[in-house]
Amino acid sequence: MSLWEYANPVKFMATSGRILPAFAVAAAVVTLAGVAWGFFATPEDYKQGATVKIIFLHVPAAMMAINAWAMMLVCSLIWVVRRHHVSALAAKAAAPVGVAMTLIALFTGAVWGQPMWGTWWAWDPRLTSFLILFLFYLGYMALWAAIDDPDTAADLTSVLCLVGSVFAILSRYAVNFWNQGLHQGASVLRAGAVTGADTEEKVSNVYAVPLFVSMAGFVLLFIALVLLRTRTEIRARRIKALEARARMADA
C-alpha cells in the first residue's frame, strides 16, 4: 500500500469514486456551516462594523488560491519525475479551482477595501502579488488549452509551472520591495493571535473559530472539486484514447 498505487488510473478512479461523495458532502456541510456561522452569528467589529464578516470568505479563498498553485507545483514535479498521468491531469484539474479562489479573494478584498481603506484597489504588495498570481494561472491554463497532444501539453505546462513558481516567489519579494502596503500582516495563523497573547491586531476568538471552520470547509471543497475534475479529465483522456484506437482500426 503506497501512494504511488494511485498513479494507476483504474485504481484512482475506483478509490476516488468511493471517497468523492463523502468529501462532497463534508465540503458542503463544513463550508456552509463556516460561512453561515460567520454571516449570521458573529458580532460586528467595533472598528470595521459588519465588513468584518467578509473575512470568512476572503481569508480561506486567498489561502486556497496559493495552496492550489502549490498543489499544481507538486503534481507537475511528480509528472516530470515519475510520469504518472493522473498527476498531470490533477494539476490541470486544479488550475480553474485556483483561478476561482484567486478571483474570490480579489473580489472580496476590493469590496472590503472600499469602506475600510477608501479605495477598491491599491497597489499594495499583497494585492499586486495576487493579481500576478492570477495572470500566472491564466497563462498556465491558456498553455494547456493551446496544445493538442496531451503528453506534450502536460510536459510543457509542468515546465511552465516549475519556472512560474520561481518567478511568482521572486515577484512576491520584488513587489514587497517596490511598495509598502495598506494590507495588514498575516495575523490568522500566529498562535499568539488566536490565543490573544500578542498585539491588538489579533483576530479575536469570536471570529477565529468560525474562520477556521470556513477554512477547513474551503480545503474540503478544494479536494472535492479537484477529485471531481480529475475524474472528468481521466475520462476525457480515455475518450481520446478510444477515438484514436477507432481511427487506427478504420485505417
Added chain:
Amino acid sequence: MRALLIRDIRLAVRAGGGFGLALAFFLIVVVLVPFAVGPQPDVLGEIAAGVLWLGALLACLLSLDRIFALDHEDGSLDLLATAPVPMEGVVAVKALAHWLTTGLPLVLAAPVLGVLLHLPEPGFVWLTVSLAVGTPALSVIGCFGAALTVGLKRGGLLLSLIVLPLYVPVLIFGAEVARRGVEGFAVGTPLALLGGLAAGAVALLPFASAAAIRINLR
C-alpha cells in the same frame, strides 16, 4: 556555436524586420506617450524612466516569436537538435543573438529617446545601466516563452500571456534603479537585486528552455 551566433545575427539583420523593427517600435511608443499624457516637461520627466523601461520590454517582446519559429518551420531546429552541440548551448546562443539584435540597440537608443521625454539629467547613466543589466534577462526569459510555444500555430498571443508575468520582477527592479537614479538616491540595492536576477535567469533558464524545445520536437 560561434557559427550559429553569426548565422542568427545575420538572419536577424538581413531578413527584414527583427532588427530595425524593435527599435522603430520603441521609438513609436516613446513618441506616442506625450500625445497620451500631454507635453508638459515635468510630467514627462517624472514618468520617463518607467515609460522607457516599459517600451523596451514591449519592444523586446515583439521579436520573441521569431527566435525559434522560423527555424522550426524550415526544419533547421531539428538539425540543431541532432547537432553535436547541447540544446542548452543552442538556446543560450539564440538568446544571446536576440539580445545583440534587440536588447543592445534598445539600450543604446534609450538615452537618446530619454531626451525626447525630458528625462532628468542624473537619470541617463542609471537608466542605461539598468537596461544593460536587465535586457539580457528579458531575452532569456522571452527565449523560454518562445521555446514553450514553438510548435503552436497561433503562439504569438499566448507567448505574451506567458512571458509578461515572468517579466514582472525584472521590470520592478529595473525601473526602480532608473527611478532612484533620476531622483538621485542610492541605487545599490535594486541594482544588485536586478543583477542577481539577471545572472540567475541567464544561468538557469536555458536548461528549462532546452527541455521545452526537446519536448516540442518529440
Added chain:
Amino acid sequence: MPELGKYAGEVLAAYGGSIAILGGLVWLSIRSGAKVRARLRAMEETRK
C-alpha cells in the same frame, strides 16, 4: 437576517459575488463531468 448596519451593501455583495463564483465553478465542474461521463459510457457501449 442579521443586522448589517451601514455596510450591508458591501457585505452582501461580497457574499453574493463569492457564492456566485463558487456556484459557477461547482456547476461547471459537475456539468462537464456528467457530459464526459455520458460520452464515455456511450463509447464503451458501442465498442462492445
